[in-house]
Amino acid sequence: MKIKAINGFKDILLDTVLRWQHIEQTARDIFERFGMREIRTPILEKTELFSRSIGEATDIVEKEMYTFTDKGITMRPEATASLLRAFIEHGLHVLQPVQRLYTIGPMFRHERPQKGRLRQFHQMDVEIIGAHEPQVDAELMAMGQMLMDALGLSVSLEINSLGCPDCRPGFRAHLIKYLEERKEDLCPDCRRRLTINPLRTLDCKNRGCKALVQDAPSILDALCNNCSEHFAAVEQTLNLLGVSYKKNRFMVRGLDYYTRTTFEFITDELGAQAAVGAGGRYDGLIRQLGGPDLPGIGFALGIERLVLLMTQQDNCKALKPSTDLFIAALGKEAAEYAAVLVHKCREHNLKTAMDYSGRSLKAQMKQAARTDSRYTLIIGDRELSEKKAILRNMQTQEQVTFPLGESIEKQAKKLPIIIQS
Numbered sequence: 001m002k003i004k005a006i007n008g009f010k011d012i013l014l015d016t017v018l019r020w021q022h023i024e025q026t027a028r029d030i031f032e033r034f035g036m037r038e039i040r041t042p043i044l045e046k047t048e049l050f051s052r053s054i055g056e057a058t059d060i061v062e063k064e065m066y067t068f069t070d071k072g073i074t075m076r077p078e079a080t081a082s083l084l085r086a087f088i089e090h091g092l093h094v095l096q097p098v099q100r101l102y103t104i105g106p107m108f109r110h111e112r113p114q115k116g117r118l119r120q121f122h123q124m125d126v127e128i129i130g131a132h133e134p135q136v137d138a139e140l141m142a143m144g145q146m147l148m149d150a151l152g153l154s155v156s157l158e159i160n161s162l163g164c165p166d167c168r169p170g171f172r173a174h175l176i177k178y179l180e181e182r183k184e185d186l187c188p189d190c191r192r193r194l195t196i197n198p199l200r201t202l203d204c205k206n207r208g209c210k211a212l213v214q215d216a217p218s219i220l221d222a223l224c225n226n227c228s229e230h231f232a233a234v235e236q237t238l239n240l241l242g243v244s245y246k247k248n249r250f251m252v253r254g255l256d257y258y259t260r261t262t263f264e265f266i267t268d269e270l271g272a273q274a275a276v277g278a279g280g281r282y283d284g285l286i287r288q289l290g291g292p293d294l295p296g297i298g299f300a301l302g303i304e305r306l307v308l309l310m311t312q313q314d315n316c317k318a319l320k321p322s323t324d325l326f327i328a329a330l331g332k333e334a335a336e337y338a339a340v341l342v343h344k345c346r347e348h349n350l351k352t353a354m355d356y357s358g359r360s361l362k363a364q365m366k367q368a369a370r371t372d373s374r375y376t377l378i379i380g381d382r383e384l385s386e387k388k389a390i391l392r393n394m395q396t397q398e399q400v401t402f403p404l405g406e407s408i409e410k411q412a413k414k415l416p417i418i419i420q421s
């Protein structure tokens with residue numbers, strides 16, 4: 001019996017890996033332009049870290065975590081909690097009052113696998129810790145938008161504010177009252193969550209709930225002065241930076257730690273999996289986790305969804321494997337010579353390939369085409385004795401004679417100059 005991968009856990013193969021690498025490299029370049037530094041944290045953490053930060057009454061903690069129940073440890077379902085744990089544990093704020101951090105890696109949630117929704121998925125997560133200014137919120141969103149643009153992806157940015165411990169409880173009570181009066185029309189999930197997590201109702205996917213919340217009180221009207229000034233300044237900065245956005249008063253995040261600004265990068269091209277990235281402020285969380293009283297804001301992008309979108313929006317044509325040079329050798333002596341030349345060319349930064357099977361020239365040229373080689377160098381025993389080979393440009397089909405008189409070392413230096421010019 002063949003053993004297959006577990007449902008919801010996926011291999012990332014060949015050409016798809018090129019997309020992943022492109023996304024990660026582009027992200028690293030852009031993150032670093034914004035002063036972000038990478039940290040890497042373990043996949044396993046104490047379960048308590050997530051229940052205390054994400055919140056007991058969230059879907060993630062209630063039913064999606066992979067927990068080793070006998071050991072009290074959990075495979076991380078998201079990155080912020082781990083990152084903050086490391087930040088606090090190593091006192092990183094002492095090194096720098098404002099820390100800009102990012103991490104890239106796998107996360108685990110026990111969800112129903114479907115397009116863009118896996119049990120092991122991957123996030124690129126960024127956090128700015130120690131800054132409360134609204135400009136930072138806007139800067140982070142602008143960075144996300146810059147990355148989307150660099151990847152050629154068209155997505156839209158939606159923003160909301162979830163208020164703070166001063167104004168949210170009032171809004172929450174107001175909302176509960178509104179929902180209580182219409183309890184019969186809520187879906188069973190929302191009815192159950194009514195008193196523990198009523199805000200979730202605002203972004204419930206159920207049609208009845210959706211219709212019902214259209215006339216619900218708006219959190220944006222309920223913000224305290226400080227939160228409302230903060231939100232206005234975020235909007236103003238986004239406008240200054242030329243970042244387009246839409247306000248969405250129904251946006252609630254599925255993690256309890258958010259305060260004030262929350263945002264999502266969304267698409268309508270991935271069915272129900274609309275968010276490619278999401279995040280927000282979590283002032284108060286670091287203290288709650290036993291750290292200093294510092295504000296923070298961050299967001300995470302789902303790499304699988306970015307890859308899907310890239311493939312769907314047809315942005316990966318340039319991402320193909322290629323070889324600079326294929327050396328086709330005919331005859332035993334030529335093959336020996338070629339093996340050394342291939343090795344030397346690789347030392348000189350050329351992606352070089354050859355075929356050791358001694359097949360016909362035609363078969364080797366086919367192989368060269370299959371590796372998408374830009375050039376082929378053809379060396380036969382006769383060419384070797386006459387100290388010349390044929391260098392063919394595979395695109396233009398042009399051929400020139402390449403002298404083999406000098407040492408292999410010298411030729412290996414010469415080839416990149418011809419090929420890369």
Ligand code: ATP
Nearest residue numbers: 111116117118121254275276277278300301302305
């Ligand atoms: P969703 O609305 O899809 O459930 P979420 O609100 O649970 O997303 P976050 O916890 O904010 O998502 O994670 C940030 C990003 O990580 C999401 O925008 C998405 O791109 C990605 N993501 C989350 N869960 C999954 C998953 N199970 N499979 C693939 N990607 C995911």
Ligand code: MG
Nearest residue numbers: 059060111254
């Ligand atoms: Mg989710």
